[in-house]
Amino acid sequence: MRNIFLIILFFFFIPVQLAMASTEREINIYKNIRCLVCQGQSLNDSNSDFAIDLKKVIKKKIINKKSDKEIYNYLTERYGDWILFNPPLKINTFLLWGFPLMFALLGGVFLYIKVVAPHLRQ
Template sequence: MMQRLLLILALLLTAAPAFAVNPDEVLADPALEARARTLSAELRCMVCQNQSIDDSNAELAKDLRLLVRQRISDGDTDEAVLNYIVSRYGEFVLLKPRLNVKTVLLWGTPVLLVLAGGVSLLVFARRRAGRPTGSKLTAEEQARLSELLDK
C-alpha cells in the first residue's frame, strides 16, 4: 500500500512542471512552440526566482511566456527575443547570465580576494620569520641557564 502511494506521488511530482504551460498558450506551429519552450527554459521567473518561466505557475511567468510566444510569432530571432526581455527586466532574468565585464568582475572578485589574502599572509609570515620572538636573558637568567647546562 505504501509503495503504491509513493509511486503515485512520484508520478504526480514528475508531471508538475508540465502543468505550468497552459494549453491556451501553446503555439500551433510545433517548431515555433519548441523555440518558445527552449527560450522559456532560459528565462527566470521573477516571482519564484529559482524556476524558469516554463516551470512556473506565477502570473508574471505566464505573461513572459505569452510575450516570448508573441515575439516569436512576430518573426523575432531567439537572440532578439532574449535581448528584448533583458532590456525590460535586466540580466537577472537570464538563468545563465551572459559573459561580460560585469559577470567577470562578479565571479572573479572573490578569487582575486582569496589570492590577495594568501599573498598577504605569505608576506606577513616571511617578514615575521626573521625576527626574534623574545627578549634577551638577564644576567641572572643566563647564569642559571649555564648552571643547568653544566650539570
C-alpha cells in the same frame, strides 16, 4: 451515440491543443528565463501570473519572427541580465565564466607536475 459525441469532442479540442502547445524553441527560451516572481524557477516551470503573461509575450514575438537574441535583448532591457539563467559574458560576469576555466587549467598544470612529469623523468 456516445462514441460520436466523443469523436466530435476530440476534433473540437484539437485546434485548442495546437494553439496552446509550446514549440521546442519556445520551451528552450522559457527554460533560460527566470521567473521573477518565484525566482528559483524557470519560466517553463512556473505557472505564476507573471510567467503566464511573459510566455504569451514571448510567443507573440516568435510569431512576429523575432530572433532568440532579439527576445533576450527585449527582456534584459526591461528586467536586467538577472532574468537570464545563462548570463552573457561581460566584464562583471568575467569571473563567473573565467573561474571554472582557470581552475581546470590550474588542475591540469598541477596534475602534469605531480603525475606526468615524474614519469617522464624516469
